[in-house]
Amino acid sequence: MTQPGKVFLIGAGPGDPELMTLRALRLLQTADTVVYDRLVSREILALAPPEARMIPVGKSPHNHPVPQERINDILAQEAGAGHIVARLKGGDPLIFGRGAEEAAHLAEHGIAVEHVPGITAAQGAASVAGVPLTHRGLATGVQYVTGHRAADQVLDLDWKRLANPDTTLVIYMGVASIGQIAVGLMTEGLPGSTPVLAVSRATTAEETRLLSSLGRIGTDSRDSGLAAPTLFIIGKVVSLYRGQVVPDEAITQVSARG
Ligand SMILES: C[S@@+](CC[C@H](N)C(=O)[O-])C[C@H]1O[C@@H](n2cnc3c(N)ncnc32)[C@H](O)[C@@H]1O
Numbered sequence: 001m002t003q004p005g006k007v008f009l010i011g012a013g014p015g016d017p018e019l020m021t022l023r024a025l026r027l028l029q030t031a032d033t034v035v036y037d038r039l040v041s042r043e044i045l046a047l048a049p050p051e052a053r054m055i056p057v058g059k060s061p062h063n064h065p066v067p068q069e070r071i072n073d074i075l076a077q078e079a080g081a082g083h084i085v086a087r088l089k090g091g092d093p094l095i096f097g098r099g100a101e102e103a104a105h106l107a108e109h110g111i112a113v114e115h116v117p118g119i120t121a122a123q124g125a126a127s128v129a130g131v132p133l134t135h136r137g138l139a140t141g142v143q144y145v146t147g148h149r150a151a152d153q154v155l156d157l158d159w160k161r162l163a164n165p166d167t168t169l170v171i172y173m174g175v176a177s178i179g180q181i182a183v184g185l186m187t188e189g190l191p192g193s194t195p196v197l198a199v200s201r202a203t204t205a206e207e208t209r210l211l212s213s214l215g216r217i218g219t220d221s222r223d224s225g226l227a228a229p230t231l232f233i234i235g236k237v238v239s240l241y242r243g244q245v246v247p248d249e250a251i252t253q254v255s256a257r258g
Contacts, residue, residue, distance in 0.1 A: 005032070005079040007106055009099045011092040011118015012036075015204040017043045019124060024116050031086035033078045035071070039090025039229060041204060048086070053078075068098060072105040079111045090229075091120040096146055096172050120144070121231055122170040125202035129209060131233060131241050138236040139168040147174025147181055147232075155180055163188035168235035175230050179218025185234070186214055195238035200230040211241060 008027045013019040020028075025047060028034065034048045038058025048054065055074060057066040066074075078085045093099030093115065103113045122144055126133050133142040145162065149155040155177050162169060163185045174181060178198075186192055192215025200208045208227070212220040214234065221230075 002080075002082040004111055005081065005083040005085060006112045006114065007075050007079050007085045007087055007102075008114050008116055009087050009093045009103060010089065010116040011097075011120075012040045012044050012088045012090055013119045014091055014121045014124030014202050015039075015041050015207075016124075017041065017047065019119050019203055020044065021116065021118065024118060027116060028086045028088065030084060032083035033085045034088060035074060035078070035085060036088040037090055040088045044088070052086075053083075068101065072102055075102060075106060076109045076111060079106065080109070089118070091124070092118045095120040095122075095144060121172065121202055121229065122233070125199035125231055126170070126233055128203055128207075129197065129199060129241060131197060132237055133168050133170065133233070135237050135240065138166075138239070140166050142168040142170060144170050144172060145174075147171045147177040149177055155184070157181070157184060159184040159188045163190045165190060165194070165236065168233065168237050171232040171234065174232055175221065175226055175228060178221050178232055181232075182214045182217050190214055190234075192216075194234060194236070195241075197233045197238045197241055198226055198230055199233070200227045202229075202231070211238070 010024045010027060012024060028048055031048060031052050033053045033055065035055045035057055036045060045054065057071045075085060075087060087102065089097045089099060091097065106113045122133065143162065145157065147155065171178065171181060192213060194214040196212045196214055196217045198210040198221060210220060210224050210226065
């Protein structure tokens with residue numbers, strides 16, 4: 001009888017292959033099958049063994065070519081056939097990554113799963129830009145928030161709780177909703193001058209950054225046509241970007257990484 005294989009739920013980090021963990025790299029290099037998301041870069045996929053079976057299951061906000069149930073089944077089938085499966089996800093598999101749902105499905109089928117943490121996009125983007133997500137005197141904490149909303153739906157967030165001037169917010173999946181998010185936060189009292197840094201394709205050669213303010217980010221982000229994936233860092237810590245103190249009327253500035 002075939003011995004069941006195993007699934008490694010691996011965080012591939014924000015994009016730069018050098019930001020993968022050693023463990024992620026070692027396990028990827030021993031995989032029989034690699035099941036990967038859209039956010040995993042070509043450079044990282046190139047690190048898989050040449051003989052590995054490569055299965056793309058990428059999703060984008062309005063385009064789900066492989067439904068989650070099907071992804072769960074693929075993982076169970078591959079491991080059930082005795083294969084070592086690297087389930088590669090961008091960032092960390094458990095931050096807006098549905099990794100826990102996949103792990104639960106595999107556990108129901110008696111398949112062993114091991115979690116391999118990755119650097120989430122917020123940490124990668126902020127750290128490379130020199131923006132501390134927490135900083136004494138500026139932010140006592142950080143909140144990771146989804147900006148994703150179902151088509152034609154209003155984003156239902158707890159604006160009062162989020163509009164805390166002593167906390168940093170990082171908005172994932174927020175390109176389409178950032179204008180609405182900014183209005184929600186300002187309505188609950190966050191000043192329009194609060195600095196915002198949008199980072200697209202963080203830690204890759206195509207990284208770009210847009211420095212703006214809460215009052216202007218909706219318009220700025222539309223006008224600059226930010227490329228996906230993008231996240232938004234909102235809060236006083238952004239005033240430390242490149243060591244500059246952003247004035248109250250924050251400047252709008254788009255720049256390549258550097
Ligand atoms: C479905 S979530 C997956 C998050 C991932 N599990 C993580 O821990 O980073 C996708 C969102 O993550 C953010 N993201 C992922 N990689 C990014 C990158 N390299 N640069 C900027 N944002 C990124 C974007 O907001 C994107 O819409």
